[in-house]
Ligand SMILES: Nc1ncnc2c1ncn2[C@@H]1O[C@H](COP(=O)(O)OP(=O)(O)OP(=O)(O)O)[C@@H](O)[C@H]1O
């Protein structure tokens with residue numbers, strides 16, 4: 037389950053700057069194949085102190101962190117959904133992503149051109165949201181045409197048709213699908229459309245150095261406008277992030293952050309938020325061959341979690357041996373945990389918790 041996030045925004049707001057420092061993080065720890073998939077897709081490793089700690093204890097041959105793919109597309113402009121500018125042809129590239137990173141310019145700098153002549157993140161946000169909604173409207177309309185005839189005879193098609201029309205009305209009111217008050221069962225009917233405004237979104241306020249800690253007036257406006265929309269607002273300075281990404285060592289980066297009054301980098305914050313927004317958990321496998329992090333959705337049972345490694349693990353699942361992260365690091369090894377009864381044997385109904393160290397027994 038490769039998690040994918042797509043970056044959208046107006047031109048020249050700092051999308052690629054952000055993308056590049058995410059990709060730099062990749063270059064530092066490039067222990068996975070196919071790093072660069074396409075020029076505009078970057079694979080980054082998910083920083084996780086727990087994985088580092090486990091690797092220190094187990095000393096495996098290989099450490100494999102979680103990865104996220106980031107897709108940087110060209111800036112969108114007004115009319116993009118009708119083919120204006122470059123961005124439209126790339127909107128398709130973010131159809132398959134799990135979440136949207138929407139970059140908003142929240143810094144004053146006369147040297148950096150704004151396509152609309154002034155800094156106004158609320159106007160910018162609306163332009164992009166509208167373009168995404170129009171693109172969705174287009175997708176929905178096409179599907180309506182496709183199912184309309186069938187809807188007269190087929191029950192499922194009829195329900196799909198009804199839901200599509202509800203969704204259409206919502207979009208026509210200038211609203212994003214994620215704010216539509218539909219039961220999950222209804223959403224299932226339109227799942228395969230990959231509607232852009234249905235995806236969870238993180239608004240990234242790209243600020244100047246002076247505003248990374250306390251924010252600024254633009255950030256306040258963005259927060260107020262997002263309101264109770266199912267979304268996260270992050271304050272990040274892409275410029276500072278690119279400076280952080282250039283520092284060689286972990287210590288140097290921590291020092292730099294501390295000087296600014298920050299305890300974690302924006303990139304970290306972004307990844308953590310993506311996990312939260314998407315309800316994701318991490319579990320670990322810790323063998324001498326490999327210590328590895330795996331991504332699952334909150335609520336996954338042991339067999340489902342095993343299925344992330346290989347479908348055979350899920351099909352032939354017998355049981356799981358589970359050690360809590362805190363026990364593992366306190367006691368120092370799997371054997372030490374076993375001796376004091378801290379290795380739990382769990383069956384098919386066990387719901388995996390964040391940080392669990394799992395060992396699956398299965399037969400194929
Ligand atoms: N926080 C910031 N403060 C000051 N300047 C910034 C900041 N973030 C980005 N910039 C500058 O803004 C300019 C545009 O950045 P970038 O190329 O990343 O934009 P973009 O959104 O990718 O544009 P496009 O859509 O055209 O690809 C660059 O010169 C970059 O250095």
Ligand SMILES: [Mg+2]
Nearest residue numbers: 051052110111
């Ligand atoms: Mg760019």
